[in-house]
Amino acid sequence: MKKIIYVGLALATIAIGCKQETKTTSLVGAHKLDKQVITDGKTETVKTAANGDIQYKIYTPEGYFYIALSKDSSGGFGIGSYTQTGNVVTESNIYNSISLDTASSVKLDITAAEKGYTQVIPEITVSGTKYKFTEDYTTVSTTGTSALDGIWHQTKSIDVKNGKDTVVGTYNEYKVYNAGHFMWATKFTDTATKKVSNFAGHGTFTLNNDALTEQLDISNVKGAMGKYNIKLKFNGADEYTQETADTTAKTVNFKTYKRIKK
Numbered sequence: 001m002k003k004i005i006y007v008g009l010a011l012a013t014i015a016i017g018c019k020q021e022t023k024t025t026s027l028v029g030a031h032k033l034d035k036q037v038i039t040d041g042k043t044e045t046v047k048t049a050a051n052g053d054i055q056y057k058i059y060t061p062e063g064y065f066y067i068a069l070s071k072d073s074s075g076g077f078g079i080g081s082y083t084q085t086g087n088v089v090t091e092s093n094i095y096n097s098i099s100l101d102t103a104s105s106v107k108l109d110i111t112a113a114e115k116g117y118t119q120v121i122p123e124i125t126v127s128g129t130k131y132k133f134t135e136d137y138t139t140v141s142t143t144g145t146s147a148l149d150g151i152w153h154q155t156k157s158i159d160v161k162n163g164k165d166t167v168v169g170t171y172n173e174y175k176v177y178n179a180g181h182f183m184w185a186t187k188f189t190d191t192a193t194k195k196v197s198n199f200a201g202h203g204t205f206t207l208n209n210d211a212l213t214e215q216l217d218i219s220n221v222k223g224a225m226g227k228y229n230i231k232l233k234f235n236g237a238d239e240y241t242q243e244t245a246d247t248t249a250k251t252v253n254f255k256t257y258k259r260i261k262k
Contacts, residue, residue: 025087025112027059030181031137033068034116039132054218056202057137058178062262063151064091065176067183067200075198075220077185079151079174080104081262087111089119094260095174097187097198098126115139142179146207147234151176152257155239161251175257180204182214201225207232212242 033055036047047053052071057064059082068076080093087110094104109120113136121133154173160166173186185200201219205212212230219225231243238259245252 023112024084025110025117027064027084027089027110027117028061028178029059029142030140030178031057031059031116032140033057034136034138036136037134040129041132054202055135056181056183058176058181058183060150060176060178063176063260065151065174065183065185067185067202069200069218069220073220075185075200077198077200079176079185079260081260095172095185097185140181142181145179146177147237148177148182148205148207148212148232148240149179151260152240153260154255155258156254156256158254159251160254161249163252174260177205180206 055068057066076097078096089108116138175184203216214228
């Protein structure tokens with residue numbers, strides 16, 4: 001009888017242990033989209049990286065940031081904060097490339113995969129139509145940490161030409177840095193045509209004291225890709241100013257960014 005009781009207790013312990021082994025998928029890091037399926041219940045649209053549709057998503061401990069670049073050079077993006085309960089993530093948007101009818105908070109169901117994860121947005125409303133999004137991501141390699149890791153908002157942009165003429169050109173731009181990866185996104189309005197374009201980019205970076213090197217690998221801004229050497233100055237832990245020089249135009253640009261906190 002004692003043996004039966006002992007066996008029963010052992011099995012119960014194993015069962016409890018198995019229940020406790022359910023783990024929350026950690027999203028902090030950089031991820032590249034493999035496949036996206038969008039459906040309104042009638043029509044299904046499929047986008048894949050193999051077919052030229054590029055999308056990156058970075059989660060920091062404080063927020064999320066994604067950019068999407070289609071093969072026709074159009075761009076999209078979304079930036080905000082998030083909370084995670086188990087494998088349910090609630091994202092609260094603060095800046096995006098489209099006007100959403102849905103409230104700013106969207107729930108995602110996360111499922112871990114061998115090389116990344118799958119996220120499902122059961123319902124999001126755009127221009128009166130409800131859509132379901134299913135997205136498969138591969139987590140990409142990251143390298144180390146830096147004082148820049150986080151999401152930043154531009155607060156000032158000044159061009160100084162010939163060392164004396166100053167032009168203020170501040171615009172609504174966000175950047176994110178995380179473990180060797182960076183992204184930026186903004187809306188640009190053509191003053192002549194009033195047309196609004198969504199611009200974004202992704203690349204890798206290194207930070208050595210006050211020397212920031214950005215290698216922009218993808219962008220829908222023509223001619224923007226390449227290596228950028230930037231001089232950096234931190235104005236405390238949550239603000240920095242970057243300095244870049246255009247020797248041809250004899251212009252030096254100063255941009256200041258403030259950290260977005262959770």
